[in-house]
Amino acid sequence: MKTSRHTCSILWKTAISALALCISFTAASQQNVGFRQGDLISPVINSDNTVTFLVHAPMAKEVQVFGDWEADNGYGKLEKDAEGIWKFTTVPLPSEMYTYRIMIDGVMGLDPSNPFTRRDVGNNFSIFYIDGGYADYYQVKDVPHGNLSYVWYQSEKLGTERRMSVYTPPCYGRGKKRYPVLYLLHGSGGDENAWIELGHTVRIMDNLIAEGKAEPMIVVMPNGNSLKQAAPGETSENLEYRPVMTNMMPGYKNGNYEMAFDEIVNYIDNHFRTIAKKEMRAVAGLSMGGFHSLFIALNHPGMFDYIGLFSAGLNTAFLDMSLPVYSDMEKKLENLKEEGYELFWIAIGKDDFLYQDNLKFMKTCDEAGFDYKYHETSRGHIWANWRQYLLLFAPMLF
Amino acid sequence: MKTSRHTCSILWKTAISALALCISFTAASQQNVGFRQGDLISPVINSDNTVTFLVHAPMAKEVQVFGDWEADNGYGKLEKDAEGIWKFTTVPLPSEMYTYRIMIDGVMGLDPSNPFTRRDVGNNFSIFYIDGGYADYYQVKDVPHGNLSYVWYQSEKLGTERRMSVYTPPCYGRGKKRYPVLYLLHGSGGDENAWIELGHTVRIMDNLIAEGKAEPMIVVMPNGNSLKQAAPGETSENLEYRPVMTNMMPGYKNGNYEMAFDEIVNYIDNHFRTIAKKEMRAVAGLSMGGFHSLFIALNHPGMFDYIGLFSAGLNTAFLDMSLPVYSDMEKKLENLKEEGYELFWIAIGKDDFLYQDNLKFMKTCDEAGFDYKYHETSRGHIWANWRQYLLLFAPMLF
Numbered sequence: 166m167k168t169s170r171h172t173c174s175i176l177w178k179t180a181i182s183a184l185a186l187c188i189s190f191t192a193a194s195q196q197n198v199g200f201r202q203g204d205l206i207s208p209v210i211n212s213d214n215t216v217t218f219l220v221h222a223p224m225a226k227e228v229q230v231f232g233d234w235e236a237d238n239g240y241g242k243l244e245k246d247a248e249g250i251w252k253f254t255t256v257p258l259p260s261e262m263y264t265y266r267i268m269i270d271g272v273m274g275l276d277p278s279n280p281f282t283r284r285d286v287g288n289n290f291s292i293f294y295i296d297g298g299y300a301d302y303y304q305v306k307d308v309p310h311g312n313l314s315y316v317w318y319q320s321e322k323l324g325t326e327r328r329m330s331v332y333t334p335p336c337y338g339r340g341k342k343r344y345p346v347l348y349l350l351h352g353s354g355g356d357e358n359a360w361i362e363l364g365h366t367v368r369i370m371d372n373l374i375a376e377g378k379a380e381p382m383i384v385v386m387p388n389g390n391s392l393k394q395a396a397p398g399e400t401s402e403n404l405e406y407r408p409v410m411t412n413m414m415p416g417y418k419n420g421n422y423e424m425a426f427d428e429i430v431n432y433i434d435n436h437f438r439t440i441a442k443k444e445m446r447a448v449a450g451l452s453m454g455g456f457h458s459l460f461i462a463l464n465h466p467g468m469f470d471y472i473g474l475f476s477a478g479l480n481t482a483f484l485d486m487s488l489p490v491y492s493d494m495e496k497k498l499e500n501l502k503e504e505g506y507e508l509f510w511i512a513i514g515k516d517d518f519l520y521q522d523n524l525k526f527m528k529t530c531d532e533a534g535f536d537y538k539y540h541e542t543s544r545g546h547i548w549a550n551w552r553q554y555l556l557l558f559a560p561m562l563f
Numbered sequence: 564m565k566t567s568r569h570t571c572s573i574l575w576k577t578a579i580s581a582l583a584l585c586i587s588f589t590a591a592s593q594q595n596v597g598f599r600q601g602d603l604i605s606p607v608i609n610s611d612n613t614v615t616f617l618v619h620a621p622m623a624k625e626v627q628v629f630g631d632w633e634a635d636n637g638y639g640k641l642e643k644d645a646e647g648i649w650k651f652t653t654v655p656l657p658s659e660m661y662t663y664r665i666m667i668d669g670v671m672g673l674d675p676s677n678p679f680t681r682r683d684v685g686n687n688f689s690i691f692y693i694d695g696g697y698a699d700y701y702q703v704k705d706v707p708h709g710n711l712s713y714v715w716y717q718s719e720k721l722g723t724e725r726r727m728s729v730y731t732p733p734c735y736g737r738g739k740k741r742y743p744v745l746y747l748l749h750g751s752g753g754d755e756n757a758w759i760e761l762g763h764t765v766r767i768m769d770n771l772i773a774e775g776k777a778e779p780m781i782v783v784m785p786n787g788n789s790l791k792q793a794a795p796g797e798t799s800e801n802l803e804y805r806p807v808m809t810n811m812m813p814g815y816k817n818g819n820y821e822m823a824f825d826e827i828v829n830y831i832d833n834h835f836r837t838i839a840k841k842e843m844r845a846v847a848g849l850s851m852g853g854f855h856s857l858f859i860a861l862n863h864p865g866m867f868d869y870i871g872l873f874s875a876g877l878n879t880a881f882l883d884m885s886l887p888v889y890s891d892m893e894k895k896l897e898n899l900k901e902e903g904y905e906l907f908w909i910a911i912g913k914d915d916f917l918y919q920d921n922l923k924f925m926k927t928c929d930e931a932g933f934d935y936k937y938h939e940t941s942r943g944h945i946w947a948n949w950r951q952y953l954l955l956f957a958p959m960l961f
Contacts, residue, residue: 220670223669272667275687280805282680305798309715312714314711317710326707338834399703403702
């Protein structure tokens with residue numbers, strides 16, 4: 166009996182494997198089993214933190230990798246071996262989460278052997294991590310995990326249901342405890358998924374909380390595109406709404422999102438176990454989300470005790486300053502100062518194209534005697550910086 | 564002033580556009596703005612429900628599309644025009660959600676111009692919808708939306724925290740109402756994301772509930788790989804755990820998942836507003852999840868009043884029938900019969916490689932006088948069938 170079962174098991178496995186092999190290179194129209202990568206593993210993270218990319222493309226004339234690491238400007242030219250496998254190895258890379266694409270004969274695409282991807286605005290990228298530093302916070306560890314919910318709320322001011330992401334900490338709901346809330350806003354071209362997928366908020370918060378470095382808190386990530394209900398593919402426009410930079414969309418500069426933000430705070434206070442007071446609320450955002458954070462805070466004095474601008478878009482030259490949301494900025498800064506706040510934190514990279522605008526804004530703050538803390542990093546307008554800013558900002562809260 | 568603002572606005576837009584163009588074809592290492600597709604739109608859904616694929620690949624020798632539509636076995640050979648754009652148009656396709664990949668000179672990849680993708684086991688696919696039938700249920704409509712949560716529960720029997728997806732209906736939490744629960748299980752190679760990403764459960768349930776065709780219910784989608792905590796990339800193995808077919812993984816046939824299923828039901832009953840009784844519980848699954856559903860129901864008599872096997876894996880030849888989970892099958896069927904149930908539903912496609920095993924199982928049921936309902940469709944072991952089975956099954960519940 167044992168032998169017979171064993172034989173059956175082998176036959177079964179063989180049948181499935183055969184199917185898998187057949188299907189992987191033919192149409193998938195009849196049997197949806199056995200989908201899997203080939204045997205090639207790419208990328209390979211070597212023990213010295215160099216990374217080797219391997220692409221099986223015997224017919225190709227040129228294969229290149231374009232990534233977001235700093236060394237060699239993230240570029241590499243792969244070389245073909247006798248089996249038609251193209252290879253390139255980077256220099257040792259610092260710990261980070263990296264995104265990259267492979268270009269074969271002028272066509273940009275993903276790494277065919279890497280199943281792990283992220284979408285950033287309109288493009289898809291393959292990803293990998295280098296351990297031993299920042300990226301340890303961006304990965305899942307054996308620590309208690311918080312939950313993540315995609316929640317729809319009714320916006321009366323924007324006249325529609327809208328979607329947001331909500332992280333609740335590991336201990337949430339196990340007792341009567343209530344929690345402070347960080348409202349965390351995405352940049353142009355982002356949506357309610359951006360801080361999850363690219364920002365790694367869930368892992369960062371789980372890991373900071375497990376180490377006792379951050380207070381257990383709720384993190385709310387709304388959608389900052391006021392004329393959209395949700396991320397591309399998640400609205401009733403479905404795939405007709407292709408992701409674009411938000412500043413190419415209508416309604417970007419009407420201030421409606423900032424002025425309706427109290428609805429989001431009210432929804433969260435009514436549906437989650439929050440501590441509904443200023444001392445227990447923070448708002449922060451990257452790029453356009455930093456711009457939003459500033460004007461949300463200015464137009465809702467007494468709502469937030471912590472405000473974070475990460476590589477914020479602070480050029481007001483393109484705004485209609487007569488709109489209530491943007492008008493009387495100096496008076497609103499004065500109001501905020503009178504209300505009081507625990508932390509007004511500005512962070513930006515030296516190479517950021519918004520660097521000068523941030524310096525100019527800080528000069529305005531200095532002249533108004535408006536206190537802030539400033540954190541300057543290397544590099545530019547990139548997710549590596551925004552993840553690091555969250556890692557630094559969250560421990561300063563509450 | 565107005566002119567000056569307008570000029571600034573144009574300058575700002577121009578700067579961003581210029582950056583976007585620069586960055587899209589150089590390394591993304593310094594400025595993470597402006598990511599977006601080129602001008603090419605692909606695929607184009609034509610008014611007659613034919614679909615045109617366009618790929619800009621001037622250097623390529625051969626471009627092919629491999630999809631999961633039935634016509635032409637989902638295959639097409641693209642032809643190059645004078646500008647180096649390759650094109651292929653399908654015959655008219657019936658309403659469905661379709662997945663496809665583009666092969667350029669032997670390298671399989673995504674459609675470079677389509678931002679929308681899904682991962683199925685180890686491979687990524689581009690997607691599109693054809694409206695006017697089934698696919699209308701798979702897309703987002705202007706109806707009230709339910710929420711989706713990724714929830715971690717502690718499994719004492721499996722000795723670890725584990726992740727599951729939970730859909731709550733639109734009205735959930737707005738009053739004191741309690742809801743019935745459908746436990747919906749994925750197949751081999753799947754995980755807690757599969758019924759969301761490929762099964763479109765959230766949209767199907769939102770749309771069925773909005774039309775009054777299904778009772779508002781909670782849908783719980785656990786992870787059926789008993790030695791894994793969560794989907795690939797969501798466990799502490801991080802990207803080391805590359806997606807594979809579950810039957811290639813250890814622990815697939817030890818029955819631990821099925822025997823520990825009461826922990827999931829208890830967790831849900833303790834943390835969600837359920838009606839915690841047999842009449843208000845269903846369990847259903849596809850392929851391996853159908854196999855799981857059968858043995859979960861057989862080993863937990865009195866727990867479920869509705870059982871659904873979608874293209875279920877019912878070949879017991881490869882099982883160790885001495886294990887408590889699989890032993891005494893006839894006696895357990897008899898128990899289930901005595902306990903009583905509202906619906907035992909079996910669905911499979913005529914071309915499914917598991918078709919004969921399902922016929923054999925139904926013969927066993929017939930001989931035992933065990934009542935079931937049978938639904939036979941065309942085609943094989945594919946998501947198009949499983950989405951349709953959910954569309955048919957959910958309205959029969961509660």
